[in-house]
Amino acid sequence: MENKTMIRLVVGTEAIFFLCLIMAFVYMAYHAGFEPHQRSSLDIRTTGAYTVLLLGSSLTLMLAERGYRKGSPRGLKGWLLTTLVLGGLFLFGQGREYLRLIHKNITLSGSVFGTSFFTLTGFHGLHVLIGLIVLGIILLLAFLGDYDRPKKGGGALGTAAVYWHFVDIVWIVVFIVVYLLPKI
Amino acid sequence: MAKSIKIPDPIAPFPGLGASTNQGLLQWISAVDHKLIGIMYLMLSLVFLLAGGVIALLMRVQLALPVNHFLSPETYNQFFTMHGTTMIFFMAMPAVFGFSVYFVPLMIGANDMAFPRLNAFGFWLTFFGGLLLYFSFLAGGAPDAGWFNYAPLNGKNYSIGPGIDYYAMGLLVSGIGSVVTSVNLIVTILHYRVKGMALNKLPLFVWMVLVNSFLLLAAFPSLNAALAMLLLDRQLNAHFFNTANGGSALLWQHLFWIFGHPEVYILILPPFGILSEVFQVYSRKAIFGYPFVAASSVAIALLAFGVWAHHMFAAGLGNTVNDFFSASSMLIGIPTGVKVFNWLATMYGGKIRFTTSMLFAIAFLVEFTIGGLSGIAFSIVPIDWQLTDTYYVVAHIHYVFIGGTIFGLLSGLFYWFPKMTGRLTDERLGKWFFWLFVIGFNATFLVQHVLGMKGMPRRVYTYPDLPGYGLLNFISTAGAFLMGISVLLLLYVIRTGARRGRPAGTDPWDGYTLEWATGSPPKGKNFEDLPVVSGRRAFWDMKQREKNKNTQYGE
Amino acid sequence: MNRPFSFQAERISRLFHSFNVAAAAMLGLVILLVVYISIRYRRRGNDSGEGAQVTGNNLLEALMIGLPAILLAGFFFASLAAQRAIAPPIGPDLKPDVIITGHQWWWEADYPQAKVITANEVHLPVGRRLLMEMRSADVIHDWWVPELGNKTDLVPGTSNYLWLTINKPGLYIGACSEFCGAQHAWMRIKVVGENEKAFNGWLAANARTALPPADSLAVRGAALFQAKTCASCHRIGGTPAVAKVGPDLTHVGSRNYLLTGMLSTSEANLMAWISHPQQIKPGAWMPDFILSRDSVKAIAHYLESLK
């Protein structure tokens, strides 16, 4: 109970943090105006595919939770591992996108667009990474037998899951604002 | 008779406390008990009060005479930046948290915070954030762009030294600490109340801390985002605020004040809470208009997010924007007025005891109203166009921070001192302190209203010898030294009180709330058991029942 | 507040006076209540009883909310009206009479119609509504002359506008009011309000290029000014010096003050400044030079002659 309240509050402030970053992105787009060719060098298709993977990871995490609640440690471990892999793939995809952009000379210090883009997506990536580390620790504990018997409220897993879903939702918003909305 | 409820043990054992108090420093460093952490916050706050205060005195010496050469411009600019930053983030914030983590669990009948270790973590983040900020003095220059650190002056082009980086890191670290502690406080209040203490029976101090913690959670992310962006600008050459490369100077102002304005209310709501307790106990009357006092805090917290651009009236946002923020700023005066008048109504018809604590509370009513009214002056846009960024603002700041926040905190200090130490302070010396402090304070800052109206801008290291400037500034400096002397007296009062004061017993003021139901200072475990709470004055009800029982069966 | 000498300042001054009356009444009420209640309801003797437990009254609460609300509504509408009068919207084709650019730590004044550029001492005509455009070359500054009314920030990257109608000729002093770095304190303002005739005379005089050096010392100074680094930062109209990093010096000898008011203009003060800028105005963006005393004297003599 306490943990759930706690993580909800944390997620709440984090949401406002991202709101500020997103507002800064939009503000920069209006105020300074992004260079159109830079904006258009974003790869919507590939990033869209990785987005689906990230969303999938939310689903697999729910399945992992269900496995846990149903008292099936195997289900838990399997789905948790899948979640980690999907999250890892997303980060990998983001890394590739970064490299591609850097090759095109779009960097944090190169332009207003670069500044806004790398800051917003970078902070999101950082949160994915933190989520992966937390889930990784839980998986490790699960292999050590900590999660063999179900706990009310889902224990640390339930707490981490709230966070992970949040990170996903943030990505949806970021993806829409950065990739999909035209010309903001 | 209500039956007693056993109060659950805190989840974490106390490594520091179960043991005797003779473990010295180790006991403090390893502490997770909310009372020890509360004391540490208050000590931290006191240390930074002295640091920020000494800096202020040096500034006042420089300003005592026109065209003075006591401090170089660089030093002066670092000083006022460090003074403001210290006082807000490392004096007032720790003091607010100190009282919150010490008394919230006691007042809701809990044995500790929800997450004791997280509580310690939050304190140490604040502590190291402060160290980081002050380390800048050794690392080649303190921050020098003012406490709100406007862009692009905060950029590498204009502030070359490392000071601003330390400012950003220090505030990020302590900011995360504040967020963590607020989460902890909310969870504690929502989940650890003694049975029967519904939200509409919560002591008002706890109410305000609850609202305040939500306010903090909503406000700090904006600062953290701005600081992160600033660090990216300074360290990795990003262009958020770098106007030469397409960045925006006003983006910083928006982000900072979306945080900054709620921040100043974060520093006044808990003192409001303290006063709501103090007025009741020393007037011997339950609070007048409980629902209004509680709800007005919520109103203030909500409005606080809609007023930030009143710090930017002169920045050229346009009349429509200004109108909106002018109206919302004025609106805040209403819930604040509701509080002031309800406190007056609480005193009305009471039997007022003029302890040192109560004197500060009463003085607060007047001094804070002066500060609030100068705030309303700024919310009238054309008046702000004349007075913004002058000494009138400096006067406003100090009337609300000292006449508001500090008076509230001092009132709380004298009220709860016997609980925290088990001993009473010397009331005679306490009253001496009160009068010296009040006179010094008004001498320092009342004249600054006039200076502002005469045309003296703030943040100037010196000023030409224009008519009246010299005299008014000299009075202000003299007042500041009187305050300095009174603070020394305060230190003496605290020290002798803690060492040699008369033993206080558990309940020296005939208190109303649960913190008075346990020992002074409370032992490692606050409560063994408590009865179900049925009214707003939980401990008062307990005492009444006890009395009734005695009259029934006794004599 | 200082006595108002412009339409804008008068408007604000009136508003401020009425606010002060209302605020004093509010404060008076609070003080009155505090004093009365403290005396009337102080504890007498050792009475350890409770007060009469009255814990609410909705009518009273409504009064506490309603009374301030009415007062504030009054303030709000007064604010609206004054704001509209002081800062009416700027049409798209309005041309500014003066362009003020803030620099760390001096002011550039540019009269686009007359093609006059000067620094620090701003001459303005009286009795006419002027539109001033405000810009910044580096950080945020803020233009404020208390007797002439409202201030405006000078924000890098954008322009702000200020309407000003001066009522009376005179010397008005002000100061940069947004903290802008080391020498924010010495970024003061002098506005000379003049009637139309005097203003036009001043404008004509300043539209001329710099006077040629009149004596041999001045000739040497002029040559040094061009030869040394001075010309890479300063402009002297009619000479090869055209840079705008530092204040325009075309008619520096005709200004009353140097460095926004730190020193009065004289050969001695010019010498002091040119030989050790960093001692006089530490942090200013003009470095100390290695110049012989004679060279300094020559340059100062030349600059002083630039009336």
Ligand code: HEA
């Ligand atoms: C504890 C801190 C605190 C508090 C409580 C307040 C309270 C208020 N402040 Fe203040 N403010 C600051 C701290 C605080 N402020 C600081 C630090 C700055 C400067 C930052 C900087 O630039 O460095 C600042 C600056 C500041 C500005 C910008 C000035 C400028 O730079 O141009 C404005 C403008 O609107 C403002 C307005 C207000 C208002 C309307 C209130 C209101 O909440 C006040 C409400 C209270 C009352 C009105 C009194 C009690 C009410 C009654 C008795 C009822 C009857 C009253 C009426 C009907 C009017 N404040």
Ligand code: HEA
């Ligand atoms: C809670 C907040 C708080 C508090 C308590 C104070 C307290 C004081 N402040 Fe401060 N002040 C601010 C918040 C605060 N201030 C802020 C936010 C700014 C704006 C900064 C900015 O522009 O960026 C400001 C700015 C500010 C200025 C304007 C600077 C400028 O614009 O150029 C001045 C000038 O007079 C001033 C003076 C004082 C004085 C004299 C005190 C006194 O009350 C201090 C009293 C305390 C003492 C005097 C300490 C006593 C200690 C001793 C006597 C020595 C003992 C020593 C040892 C044992 C080692 N303050």
Ligand code: CUA
């Ligand atoms: Cu320019 Cu202050």
Ligand SMILES: [Cu+2]
């Ligand atoms: Cu504000």
